[in-house]
Amino acid sequence: MPPSDRGKHVQDRVYEASIADPESFWRQQAAHVHWHKQPSQVIRKGKKTLAKSRVTHDSWSWFPDGEISTTYNCVDRHVHNGNGDNVAIYWDSAVTGVKEKYTYKQLFNEVETLAGVLREEGVKKGDVVLIYMPMIPAALFAMLAIARLGAIHAVVFGGFSAAALAQRMEASRPRAIMTASCGIEGSKGPTAYKHLIEDAIEKSKFKPGKTIIWQRDELRWDPVLKENGQRNWQRLVKSARNRGLRADAVPVQSNDGLYIIYTSGTTGTPKGVLRTAGGHAVGLNFSIKYLFGIHGPSDVMFTASDVGWVVGHSYILYAPLLAGATTVLFEGKPVGCPDAGTFWRIINEYKVTTLFTAPTALRAIRREDPNNDFFRKTYGGNGGLKSLRALFLAGERSEPSIVQMYQKLLREFCAEGATVVDNWWSSESGSPISGIALSASAGEDFTSAHRDKALTTKPGSAGKAMPGFDVRVVDDEGNEVKRGEMGNIVLAVPLAPTAFTTLWEDDERFYKGYLKRFNGRWLDTGDAGFIDEDGYISIMSRADDVINVAAHRFSTGQIEQAITTHTGIAEAAVIGIPDELKGHLPFAFVTLSSQEHPESAVPSEKLVKEVQMLIREQIGAVASLGGMIQGKGIIPKTRSGKTLRRVLRELTENATHGAMDKEVAVPSTIEDREAVDIARGKVKEYFEKKGKDLHKATESRAKL
Ligand code: AMP
Numbered sequence: 001m002p003p004s005d006r007g008k009h010v011q012d013r014v015y016e017a018s019i020a021d022p023e024s025f026w027r028q029q030a031a032h033v034h035w036h037k038q039p040s041q042v043i044r045k046g047k048k049t050l051a052k053s054r055v056t057h058d059s060w061s062w063f064p065d066g067e068i069s070t071t072y073n074c075v076d077r078h079v080h081n082g083n084g085d086n087v088a089i090y091w092d093s094a095v096t097g098v099k100e101k102y103t104y105k106q107l108f109n110e111v112e113t114l115a116g117v118l119r120e121e122g123v124k125k126g127d128v129v130l131i132y133m134p135m136i137p138a139a140l141f142a143m144l145a146i147a148r149l150g151a152i153h154a155v156v157f158g159g160f161s162a163a164a165l166a167q168r169m170e171a172s173r174p175r176a177i178m179t180a181s182c183g184i185e186g187s188k189g190p191t192a193y194k195h196l197i198e199d200a201i202e203k204s205k206f207k208p209g210k211t212i213i214w215q216r217d218e219l220r221w222d223p224v225l226k227e228n229g230q231r232n233w234q235r236l237v238k239s240a241r242n243r244g245l246r247a248d249a250v251p252v253q254s255n256d257g258l259y260i261i262y263t264s265g266t267t268g269t270p271k272g273v274l275r276t277a278g279g280h281a282v283g284l285n286f287s288i289k290y291l292f293g294i295h296g297p298s299d300v301m302f303t304a305s306d307v308g309w310v311v312g313h314s315y316i317l318y319a320p321l322l323a324g325a326t327t328v329l330f331e332g333k334p335v336g337c338p339d340a341g342t343f344w345r346i347i348n349e350y351k352v353t354t355l356f357t358a359p360t361a362l363r364a365i366r367r368e369d370p371n372n373d374f375f376r377k378t379y380g381g382n383g384g385l386k387s388l389r390a391l392f393l394a395g396e397r398s399e400p401s402i403v404q405m406y407q408k409l410l411r412e413f414c415a416e417g418a419t420v421v422d423n424w425w426s427s428e429s430g431s432p433i434s435g436i437a438l439s440a441s442a443g444e445d446f447t448s449a450h451r452d453k454a455l456t457t458k459p460g461s462a463g464k465a466m467p468g469f470d471v472r473v474v475d476d477e478g479n480e481v482k483r484g485e486m487g488n489i490v491l492a493v494p495l496a497p498t499a500f501t502t503l504w505e506d507d508e509r510f511y512k513g514y515l516k517r518f519n520g521r522w523l524d525t526g527d528a529g530f531i532d533e534d535g536y537i538s539i540m541s542r543a544d545d546v547i548n549v550a551a552h553r554f555s556t557g558q559i560e561q562a563i564t565t566h567t568g569i570a571e572a573a574v575i576g577i578p579d580e581l582k583g584h585l586p587f588a589f590v591t592l593s594s595q596e597h598p599e600s601a602v603p604s605e606k607l608v609k610e611v612q613m614l615i616r617e618q619i620g621a622v623a624s625l626g627g628m629i630q631g632k633g634i635i636p637k638t639r640s641g642k643t644l645r646r647v648l649r650e651l652t653e654n655a656t657h658g659a660m661d662k663e664v665a666v667p668s669t670i671e672d673r674e675a676v677d678i679a680r681g682k683v684k685e686y687f688e689k690k691g692k693d694l695h696k697a698t699e700s701r702a703k704l
Pocket of ligand 1: 396398424
């Protein structure tokens with residue numbers, strides 16, 4: 001250790017080493033996965049000239065001449081190492097009441113056989129196979145079996161419409177689809193997939209040859225039309241077993257695709273992020289240990305997400321299995337399955353050490369169980385949550401109030417030193433770009449299972465940059481801003497190994513979507529925020545959601561954060577509305593904490609005043625609201641829990657032009673279409689009561 005590094009926290013030391021000498025840093029990490037052919041080179045940097053636009057930009061690839069099988073690393077390796085009897089997967093289906101358990105040996109057996117089936121059905125190395133599945137073990141078997149053949153999976157969230165599915169089908173041109181007879185969402189009962197899949201195939205210009213269907217007893221796919229390429233999954237597996245059909249792991253080049261994942265695509269056609277095999281395995285294997293503090297068989301990870309999202313890919317499936325740990329696959333919702341105690345029941349039942357979820361799930365739990373009775377009394381009271389060491393949060397901004405609330409609960413009821421870790425990342429990055437590492441010394445000595453004294457967390461911040469991600473904050477010209485100042489969050493290339501290096505068959509769009517804005521100098525994350533003096537990163541909103549009020553730039557997240565410090569407000573979504581004088585004014589949609597929501601869309605004067613005071617105290621008078629609407633269920637979200645501010649903005653802008661009933665563009669990824677109608681109704685009511693003229697509506701603002 002150089003003398004200048006003494007006294008530095010190990011997370012800071014590791015980070016600096018990764019940026020100063022990426023080659024030796026990642027060479028060390030690459031030694032901890034199994035390569036069918038060892039890479040002789042760590043990173044190859046070059047220039048790429050785009051065929052159409054003739055633009056030349058920096059390109060890079062990780063471990064270019066290595067050959068690897070991700071499935072071998074996730075499954076075979078552990079069985080060969082004598083860990084075959086450890087539990088790989090616990091499946092807990094709160095919607096059907098079914099629970100299952102698979103050891104690594106059993107998983108090996110399932111995956112080997114299913115890969116044999118797929119090979120027989122014509123799937124080859126390099127083919128794409130689309131997965132549209134509920135949260136059942138077969139979905140994980142499918143991902144691993146496809147990867148075992150060196151094919152590429154494209155998982156589409158099993159809740160998207162036929163149109164959304166058709167769009168992704170056309171874009172990825174899969175040889176086959178793997179699906180199930182139904183999905184079961186919350187207490188709604190089963191939703192048949194048959195018509196949805198058939199409809200999507202009908203709509204898509206590209207027709208996959210085979211549809212392999214997992215039959216669920218709750219609702220069967222009937223009839224299975226063989227002439228249309230439909231096959232009964234369980235029957236194929238049974239026949240393969242009878243014949244002893246199995247497939248060995250097929251290694252691929254490090255830079256071959258492991259999977260395609262489509263970004264949530266709130267506008268335009270979804271972007272197919274391509275994940276490459278070698279960098280993914282090395283980077284995830286590193287992150288699960290370093291950041292999550294998960295080292296192997298005694299660790300149980302419960303990632304309450306969906307395999308359709310990147311968090312599900314990385315931390316339900318690949319990372320825990322790369323580590324040889326246990327993963328909990330959960331089918332259900334955080335509330336209503338049957339109650340708001342489900343997550344805590346699971347922690348208790350499977351002795352979960354690490355929970356990973358989105359803040360939106362915790363907000364839903366808080367709404368149903370405002371005093372945390374399930375956490376404190378039902379499960380935590382008798383020491384039932386002591387196994388839990390960490391609660392990881394990602395997907396959107398976590399407001400400090402929710403982080404602090406859980407930090408307190410963890411301290412009181414969970415393992416000693418248990419902590420909440422807000423971590424920031426995206427489909428593009430494949431693993432967290434920032435966070436607080438729980439086993440930072442793994443960055444210096446990977447074989448140690450030491451859990452360090454982690455860096456202090458700062459609620460509202462998503463921690464510090466992770467190794468390999470060179471995070472900067474820049475102005476619109478691409479010049480770095482001072483510490484503490486808000487700006488565009490960008491990354492210097494190359495990115496860390498888990499991250500994308502291009503989009504699926506679309507280099508041109510990769511350049512246009514990410515590099516062009518700053519002329520190839522930085523890769524644009526699309527997020528806005530700041531880095532403080534100590535290097536902590538705060539992600540405040542998407543850059544599109546930055547509001548310019550009288551030449552001051554505010555992020556919606558910043559204002560929402562101030563609003564939700566009001567104890568009477570459960571959730572807030574802020575948008576900017578045009579204003580003749582100031583350019584824009586912040587305008588809020590809020591849901592109240594009380595179970596009973598008042599009828600009126602117009603909040604009481606008292607509430608408005610209190611909120612304005614909070615904004616004034618925490619941000620400044622210039623950010624005070626131009627209006628506020630209250631209502632239950634008025635904040636539309638995507639299926640992955642992200643607030644659709646654009647929809648609220650369009651509704652409000654239409655209202656200010658007197659065009660209240662005009663259609664707004666609703667993305668197919670929306671969770672609940674009803675929320676748009678509720679919001680429309682409330683906006684209408686608000687503007688009828690307040691008058692179209694926003695200056696009138698903002699009188700109270702001027703007075704304050
Ligand atoms: P996705 O690719 O669908 O996972 O979405 C990625 C986006 O989610 C990021 O670009 C951020 O806007 C947002 N996001 C993810 N994690 C966080 C976090 N911890 N804090 C704030 N925003 C986040």
